[in-house]
Each structure stands twice: as C-alpha cells, then as structure tokens.
Amino acid sequence: MDHFPTNWGRPRNDGFDAYGTYPIAQRPYNGLGNDVFSEGVQRTQQPIVTGTSVLAIKYKDGVMMSADNLASYGSLARFKDVQRLHPVGNNTIIGAGGDMSDFQYIQALLDDLMVEEFTEQDGHALGPGEIHEYLSQVMYARRSKMDPLWNSLIVGGVQDGKRFLSYVDLLGTTYSASTLATGYGSYIAQPLLRKAVEGNEDVITEEEAVKILEQSMKVLFYRDARSLNKYQIAKITGDGVAISESRSVDTHWSFADGIRGYGAQTQ
Amino acid sequence: MFRNTYDSDNTVFSPQGRLHQVEYALEAVKQGSAAVGLRSKTHSILLALKRSTGELASYQQKMFRIDDHVGIAIAGLTSDARVLSNFMRQQAMSSKMAFNRPVPVNRLVSAIADKAQVNTQEYGRRPYGVGFLVIGRDQSGPHLYEFSPSGNSYEYYAMSIGARSQSAKTYLEKHYESFADCSLEDLIKHGLHALRETLQQDKDLNVNNTSIGIVGAPSAHEKTTNVSFRILEGETIQPFLDTMVPKDAPAAAPAPPASADEDVQMAE
Numbered sequence: 001m002d003h004f005p006t007n008w009g010r011p012r013n014d015g016f017d018a019y020g021t022y023p024i025a026q027r028p029y030n031g032l033g034n035d036v037f038s039e040g041v042q043r044t045q046q047p048i049v050t051g052t053s054v055l056a057i058k059y060k061d062g063v064m065m066s067a068d069n070l071a072s073y074g075s076l077a078r079f080k081d082v083q084r085l086h087p088v089g090n091n092t093i094i095g096a097g098g099d100m101s102d103f104q105y106i107q108a109l110l111d112d113l114m115v116e117e118f119t120e121q122d123g124h125a126l127g128p129g130e131i132h133e134y135l136s137q138v139m140y141a142r143r144s145k146m147d148p149l150w151n152s153l154i155v156g157g158v159q160d161g162k163r164f165l166s167y168v169d170l171l172g173t174t175y176s177a178s179t180l181a182t183g184y185g186s187y188i189a190q191p192l193l194r195k196a197v198e199g200n201e202d203v204i205t206e207e208e209a210v211k212i213l214e215q216s217m218k219v220l221f222y223r224d225a226r227s228l229n230k231y232q233i234a235k236i237t238g239d240g241v242a243i244s245e246s247r248s249v250d251t252h253w254s255f256a257d258g259i260r261g262y263g264a265q266t267q
Numbered sequence: 268m269f270r271n272t273y274d275s276d277n278t279v280f281s282p283q284g285r286l287h288q289v290e291y292a293l294e295a296v297k298q299g300s301a302a303v304g305l306r307s308k309t310h311s312i313l314l315a316l317k318r319s320t321g322e323l324a325s326y327q328q329k330m331f332r333i334d335d336h337v338g339i340a341i342a343g344l345t346s347d348a349r350v351l352s353n354f355m356r357q358q359a360m361s362s363k364m365a366f367n368r369p370v371p372v373n374r375l376v377s378a379i380a381d382k383a384q385v386n387t388q389e390y391g392r393r394p395y396g397v398g399f400l401v402i403g404r405d406q407s408g409p410h411l412y413e414f415s416p417s418g419n420s421y422e423y424y425a426m427s428i429g430a431r432s433q434s435a436k437t438y439l440e441k442h443y444e445s446f447a448d449c450s451l452e453d454l455i456k457h458g459l460h461a462l463r464e465t466l467q468q469d470k471d472l473n474v475n476n477t478s479i480g481i482v483g484a485p486s487a488h489e490k491t492t493n494v495s496f497r498i499l500e501g502e503t504i505q506p507f508l509d510t511m512v513p514k515d516a517p518a519a520a521p522a523p524p525a526s527a528d529e530d531v532q533m534a535e
Contacts, residue, residue: 133366133368
C-alpha cells in the first residue's frame, strides 16, 4: 500500500505534506486513466439466461443426475436445446443451474484444467472429489471479489470405487448428501428424492433410479414455470460416464381446463 | 584461478560439450555425507548419516518432512536444500488447497528438477549445490526418486548419494532384487548395511549419527499407528541398529585409492 496521503489521488491538502517534500517526479500519476475505478466496474448483479433445477441421486452402481434442456431469458423460454450436464474426465459429471454464460465459463475452465492434467501423462487423474474442491475454491474466490459465478452446481462421480455427490453454489457453500437438488428442485423434488433414496442407496437399481428421477422431473415440469418437458439423464458408474439423449415424460393437463388461470379464460 | 578454461560461466559449453559449473555442483553433492533410499511394494525408506563439526556441535539435520506423504534426505549444501524444500512444501500445500489432493510425488520432483535446469541455462545464476533422495506415497504406491543439481530426476528401486556413496550403491546393486517383497524391518536392515559401507574404517553407525525416514505402515519397533512420513532419530532407532549383522573381521579391506584430491579432474 502507498502510505503517502498525497499520492491517494486527492487535490493537495496542506494538512499533509504542506511543503511538497515528496519528490513530484517520483509520485505516481493518479489522474484519469490510472484509476482502476475511472471507467466504473461492472459486476454480475443478477443472472440473465438461466437454467433451472438439477437433480442427482446415489444408487447401487454409482450416481445419476438429470437436468432439463431449457435456458430461460427471464420468463421467456429462450433456448430449448441446452445441455446442462457436463462430463469432466472419465468419472465425473457436473450439472448446473443458474446463469448459463457463467456455466459456459466454468466448462471452459474445467476443460483447460483437464487438458493440463492430461499432458502430465503420469497416470494421475482428477476425480470428482478433486473437481469439487477446485470448483468450491473458484466459486468462493469469485464471491470474495464481490463478483460471483451465478450458479449452483452438483458434482457427481465414482472415485476409487466409491460414489461421490456434492454441491457447491455461488457463495462457495458446499455440502454432500445421497440426494441433491438445486433451485426450485430443492423445494419440490428433494423431499421426493429423500423418501425414495435415503437408506436404499445400495439397493436401488439403474432402472429404479431412472424411474425416481423421471417421476421428480415430471412433478417439476407440472410445478416449475421455468422448466421444460425435455431433459437428459446422466449416469456415472465404475465403467465411466454416459449422458442420455433428450427425452420427455407423458403429462396430462385436462385437469387444468376447469382451473381459472390455466385453460380458456372463463369469467 | 580456474582449474579449467570453460568453467567461469556455467552457461558456456566446453569444447568437449560439458558444463563445468554443473559438474562442480555434482561434486558438492559428493562432499555431503551419504544418504540411502530403498523401496519395497509397501514402503519407501531413507537412511542418512549425520555429521557434526566437532565434539561440541550438534549433528546436522539430513532429512526434511515435505508433507504427510513425502520426505527428503539431502546431501550437499543444507542452505540450498532448505530453499528447495520450502518450495516443495508450497507445492504440496497448493495441491492440498486447490484439489484436496496430496501432490503426486513425480510432479513434485519434476518441479524442482525444472528449477534446477533453469540454473544450468540462464546467465548469471549458479546451480544448486545439493542432491535429494525423495520418498513418498501417492495413488500409484510408494516411490523413490533421486534429484540432482544438473536438473535430472530418476525413479529408483534403491539409490544412494553423497560421500562414498559408491560403496553403498555396490551393496544395493547386489541385493536390490529382494527389496520388493521385503518387510519394513528387513528393508531398514538392508539400508543400514548399505549406509555402513559409506563409513570410514574406524567409524560405526549409532543412535546419534543415523536418521531413518519411513513412508508406509509402522514397524513393530515403532510406537505409532502412523503411516505417513516420519523421521526416526535417537534412541528410537536402537532396535533397528540391533538387527544389523556385525561386519566380519576387517581382513579384506577393499580400500579404494584415496587420492589427496578427490575432486574430478577435467579433461582439457
């Protein structure tokens, strides 16, 4: 820090350095252009193009995760073919809710990291545990700069034969559980997932896990106005990562006809 | 003033294609007291001979802990070793912070080898005057590496550096094939036998002049359940010294020709 008050960019004040004893030639220039705030600083104030919930559960063979393909622009369903599940290496997947441009930045960050790790060519690879720790450091560092990456992320995978499932968000908060959900899903789907999964992590088969997620995605599509009936399911097992094609569930809206605000408006 | 024409600047090759300053740095390693390293399927160990400058002085530290899973033994300039080991500790901490992962041992060794290489190529610098034996354990098991001021690093089954280390190397070369399946106790016994080879005729290993560094499950002689890197010194190593087979009568003294000047003689 510069301890000479006369260098702080204020007009000269006779209260400090009345006789200008500090050599002018050596004074740093504090005029316009040298001031880091001179052009103003813009930080993320709010997310713009957003993804909604991500759901994830542990099951017998590993971890399963799902997220829909929608990126909303406010309440407008703007982009309907966005993949929000991203593989990192051979045994990790991250799922993202929140700002999609920040998520794309995180994808680029992780891809660069994996390239660097690959080029070491020494047999050491980053697993889900390391990826999650790294992300939590990045997210916390950004929130500490008052410029957060506006996401809530779920990191899932299998490491040394053990299932890994953890959460990190724009504040750098982290936690782990056998079922995780972000955004609206943390209110609507999380209780359903807990009821179905907790205590049964070692029993649930792949087919059952898919059913549990399908059911929760369906409930979310009925309840979440920022969701889409087009989603993907990813599984991470000891054999690696697999992300499904986009799929949808059957829904029935006949009940809505009679409800004011849903169907044709009746006085 | 100079023993050779091309040795005043370490970045200039001699006509024979050698960097004399780098070779002198390797000599500095040979001035330091010996250190020995061995590796089995389950353990990596270090043994080092500590020197004291006189009756009134303490023994000079020869081993440093880098992290829970890595430790080093040094031969050469202790001050250079402290600079490098501080760097290694920083690398280890940064891996722990960024990834919550103990830094892979090979990357740690490559990192200091790269630092040493820069000193052999940039104007106005000098090579480090210290060599390391690095042991550690990571996802791929126990490891033993040698680092030298020339910027080289290699992985070994067993290795020795420092004064009269050739004698220890001869012992290790004779026995290394049995090390892989050795128990920790046998591995240390081999290490002590190898280290003993580096001693002068009238000297012997004792609890004051010997250090043992271990990575891996504890021996029955240790009062710990610790599997991470630890340095044994003082009375705790007596049980290991007791396992040594006494040297047979010094009838066959394979005294190497001890020339007055042990420095290398460069070809002109």
